[in-house]
Amino acid sequence: MGQRAKRTTTVTVDLGELKAPWQAWCQAHGITPSHALRSALRQAMDRRATRVPAPRSRVTPKRERATARIxxxxxxxxxxxxxxxxxxxxxxxxxxxxxxxxxxxxxxxHVGQPELEALARSNQQLLALGRNLNQIAKVLNTAPQNRTAFRVEVITELSRVIQTHTKKVSDVLRGSVERWHIQ
CATH class of the missing domain: 1.10.1220 (Arc Repressor Mutant)
Structure with a gap:
């Protein structure tokens, strides 16, 4: 007798305590465990492939009073x-x-009051750090002999990152406390 070729489409899964209920479910539905698993995998993959991201609404700065009830x-x-x-x-x-x-x-x-307070404190500290970095960059730009001690472009980039972050945090804070209109 010749040796059987190894199947490359087989997957081995340790079901642990799920094995007996899985076999019972398959038997009750009149299908083999392999067929049931293939069907479940197809169904799961089809759902993921066709899943469309949830539609997001745009918000506009126009203030809208919350009066509708549910x-x-x-x-x-x-x-x-x-x-x-x-x-x-x-x-x-x-x-x-x-x-x-x-x-x-x-x-x-949208964040709660503790997060709002923490974000506000964080922004204050980051803005102070950004101001200090700007002052260092100014000194380095006016005194070229000090450039070897610091890399101006690193400080400038760090300042830019801080400004971007503080703008994002400010937007979150503003969005959490302001009413707006959804389109």
Whole structure:
């Protein structure tokens, strides 16, 4: 008898405690475990391939007053968990839900009060650091003999990164406290 060629399409998976329930499920559905797994993989890959990113709404600076209401029915345990999470994140429950909806609609973060305060402090410190770097760069530009001690382009790039970061943080802060209009 000749030696069988090794199959290159086989995958071995250790199912652990899932093996018995998997075999029982396959038997109950009248299919082999291999066929069921191939079907599940095809279905998962088809869903991923056709999944379209969620549409994001644009926001405009036009202020809009929040007056539309919606009723939401939750279980007692869901409401308790929501309240606990909202307080933990620095919100009252209704504002937490509004922030969650806005973040989902726009794809932009909305932060609670503790995060707002931390971001504001961070921006203040970064701006002070940026001012110090600008002063160093100015001294180096006016006194070329000091250029060997520092690389001006590194300091300039660092200053640019800090300015970009502080602008992003400022935008998050502004977006979290301002009302805006979704288009």
């Amino acid at each position: 009723e939401l029915n939750l279980t007692a345990s869901e409401l308790a968990a929501l309240k606990k999470m909202a307080v933990h994140e620095g919100y009252v429950p209704t504002k937490w839900m509004v922030a969650m909806v806005r973040a989902k609609l726009t794809g932009q973060p």
